[in-house]
Amino acid sequence: MSPRVRVSAWPCGRQRPRSMQTSPLVASRLPCALPTGHDGPHEDAIGQTWHDPNPELEYALGVALAADLLRWAFADDTKDNR
Numbered sequence: 492m493s494p495r496v497r498v499s500a501w502p503c504g505r506q507r508p509r510s511m512q513t514s515p516l517v518a519s520r521l522p523c524a525l526p527t528g529h530d531g532p533h534e535d536a537i538g539q540t541w542h543d544p545n546p547e548l549e550y551a552l553g554v555a556l557a558a559d560l561l562r563w564a565f566a567d568d569t570k571d572n573r
C-alpha cells in the first residue's frame with residue numbers, strides 16, 4: 492500500500508516563511524498542497540500545517556521593540572529607571 496499523498500490540481504504552493512523553517516529543512520520547505528484559495532492554515536503533503544504571519548502584528552511588534560531600544564539607548568544611567 493502506497494502512502495497517502497494529497498495533491499490538488501491547483502495547489503496553493505505557499506511556502507513556510509524562513510523564520511518558521513525547522514530541521515529537517517527539506518521537510519519544512521515543502522509547499523502548501525491545499526487547493527488555491529483555501530481557508531485556514533496551510534498544509535504540506537506530509538500534513539504539517541502553518542499560519543502566515545500577520546503583517547500588522549509584525550509591524551506593531553517592530554515599532555514597540557524599536558521604541559524600547561531607543562528608550563534604553565537614551566536612558567539616563569545615573570538614575571534608577573525602574
Ligand SMILES: [Zn+2]
Nearest residue numbers: 503505523533
Ligand atoms: Zn496554502
